[in-house]
Amino acid sequence: MHIPKGYRFAAAQAGFKKVGKYDLGAIVSDVPAVAAGVFTTNKFKAAPVLQCREMLADGRKMSGFLVNSGQANACTGDQGRANCRETLNMVARALGVPADELLPASTGVIGAQFDLSKWEAAMPALVKSLETGTAELVARAIMTTDTVHKLAHASFEMPSGEVRLLGMCKGAGMISPNMATMLSFILCDADISTEAWQTMLADCVNLTINRITVDGDMSTNDCVMALANGASGVAIESEDDYVTLRKHLLAVLEELAYKIVMDAEGGTKVAFIQVSGARSDGDAEKVARAVGNSPLVKTALFGSDPNWGRIICAAGYSGAEFNPDDLVLKIGGILVFRNGTPEPGDMDGLLKPIMKERDIVIHINVGDGPGSSLLLASDLSRDYVSINADYRS
Amino acid sequence: MHIPKGYRFAAAQAGFKKVGKYDLGAIVSDVPAVAAGVFTTNKFKAAPVLQCREMLADGRKMSGFLVNSGQANACTGDQGRANCRETLNMVARALGVPADELLPASTGVIGAQFDLSKWEAAMPALVKSLETGTAELVARAIMTTDTVHKLAHASFEMPSGEVRLLGMCKGAGMISPNMATMLSFILCDADISTEAWQTMLADCVNLTINRITVDGDMSTNDCVMALANGASGVAIESEDDYVTLRKHLLAVLEELAYKIVMDAEGGTKVAFIQVSGARSDGDAEKVARAVGNSPLVKTALFGSDPNWGRIICAAGYSGAEFNPDDLVLKIGGILVFRNGTPEPGDMDGLLKPIMKERDIVIHINVGDGPGSSLLLASDLSRDYVSINADYRS
Secondary structure (H helix, E strand, O other): OOOOOOEEEEEEOOOOOOOOOOOEEEEEEEEEEEEEEEEOOOOOOOHHHHHHHHHHOOOOOEEEEEEEEEEOOOOOHHHHHHHHHHHHHHHHHHHOOOHHHEEEEEEEEOOOOOOHHHHHHHHHHHHHHHHHEOHHHHHHHOOOOOOOOEEEEEEEEEOOEEEEEEEEEEOOOOEOOOOEOOEEEEEEOOEOOHHHHHHHHHHHHHHOHHHEEOOOOOOOOOEEEEEEOOOOOOEOOOHHHHHHHHHHHHHHHHHHHHHHHHOOOOOOOEEEEEEEEEOOHHHHHHHHHHHHHOHHHHHHHHOOOOOHHHHHHHHHHOOOOOOHHHOEEEEOOEEEEEOOEEOOOOHHHHHHHHHOOOEEEEEEEOOOOOEEEEEEEEOOOHHHHHHHHOOOO | OOOOOOEEEEEEOOOOOOOOOOOEEEEEEEEEEEEEEEEOOOOOOOHHHHHHHHHHOOOOOEEEEEEEEEEOOOOOHHHHHHHHHHHHHHHHHHHOOOHHHEEEEEEEEOOOOOOHHHHHHHHHHHHHHHHHEOHHHHHHHOOOOOOOOEEEEEEEEEOOEEEEEEEEEEOOOOEOOOOEOOEEEEEEOOEOOHHHHHHHHHHHHHHOHHHEEOOOOOOOOOEEEEEEOOOOOOEOOOHHHHHHHHHHHHHHHHHHHHHHHHOOOOOOOEEEEEEEEEOOHHHHHHHHHHHHHOHHHHHHHHOOOOOHHHHHHHHHHOOOOOOHHHOEEEEOOEEEEEOOEEOOOOHHHHHHHHHHOOEEEEEEEOOOOOEEEEEEEEOOOHHHHHHHHOOOO
């Protein structure tokens, strides 16, 4: 793995989750880094989301991330904000970082207040871990219902040297096209302006992480935050430099987005829902979201049932404007439906092997308009229900 | 049961569903009746929906309903329309009713064409059944994944005599606030104008059947159709008459709506989601729908988990405009959340017995606006997934 230069990692078991699980993590940049962030649009924003938005508002450099799993610190009011600041002070002191340069993130159960004594007790282990801690350890510490930790990385040559990118994320449920209970941290050792980094991040998140759905729920805690500390000595200055870095950032985020859907709670499938020919991208997205969020489509995916009627039906109530006679549906490249009727022949027999695959491409063309959209969607299984019916018990 | 005067019922086993199940039904009015209908807004409308809309367009009287389950006759193109007309001719001939006065409805799998030889073969049994057939038999013939047949009735005195109302419906999945794979037939023996009957029906459907959700999917076949044949000899003329009949029609539709959610596929709960204080009814409905369609809320309901955080979270991403600090949440009458934080005390302990009930009232006030909305929502269980993953196999 190509770890960007100038970052250290730490994790500890503070007891927010079950005993024996990492649930506290920190990433420290040796020098203050250019910072960018994209956050949930949910009206109820968790304390750490509010804190980060404030900290990033004036474009200051940041020195790292502090993250915990097990408790979301959401719907916790003024006390939650105070606790968030208190944990930043505590960890900053312990790790020798300015408290106002440590960006917080939390994920887990909504509503409960932090037990600060648990945080205090974990400090020595966190400090010790900073010596030998790895990115993988932090990626593990942010897991909740995730079954695997999620990392993606890239390294590439620029005219003035090598640049490295590392992304990690957690997310498996409460996932919707506009973020999710999804935390993602991106590290880069290029030297780039705050404005360019923020624009690049927002742009790439919109094409990747914002195009996935597990259950259509958008969490109070979602965030993607990125640091670029310049430790590679490579400056991003020309248009070409920008394009190269953006290409690799996009690839890292694409990989993370796919990994989230692949690890969807109880998920067994990843549907690539491609909509084209719509009047606008917005209309295309309506179709993709209606199909990707339909419980009937999702259960059919789970059952490997080529039930194209449910896809057509969801497109029909999506609210997008199109002529139903123009809709053409292909599944796994096979023409299934056009001119308002299914294609003749043994469609079920043809589609059966395709439906048994993990990755299933569903292409829906709704006309000859310029609008298109891609959405990655998980299926809906009995295990999803079990995981979420019993999450707190 | 108070069966409205002047209607006869018939059902047969045509073999569209498994052998030994009723899947063909007809209701005949002895005299042509004033007819009204409300239909799905899905862009893909099934052949019988298109047929009924045409037939009802000019306000003519109708003599009955023809309904089949097992096949939806949706996405069947011109052939489907022709088959729909052919079955109307066949049944009209057999039952001695004008074909252009028989309103068709279908429910079941999308895409397959009718096998007209099965229809032909069922005619003698259908004709014979008309002599002794009951409303219950027809209510059974329209079931698909329903576990119980659904009837509701009312009878009441008007100044000039007694009036009877009977409603039947099917529906358990593909149910969304704007109709569903939901067929409903209403019979009345009052004498009322077409215009008043249509207005009353649309108005009452909007307050009942359009306020339920199982899975947020809106079907290609939804319809509520109503006949009023005047056989009671009671004319609805004054404002008072109208108000009285409307009150009872509303009650019948409320009962049917509740029965659909109670019989939701795999469902074990009925959540009454009441939203008030919104800027508009539309905003209130956004909150109610976000909460009622959230898979995380629905799985928590299934698990009897008082996971209020998921309710708050769904309200937060609903798209409705409100100040999060104004939101007040009550579950089963117990104050759970206000001022951005949960109420102190053992909320889980207090809520546990409430969550174990079948009917759970969730009240969400989001401010002091005039907008309100009610939505009845089912939970999401492992059985829902099983039913829909294996529906066609």
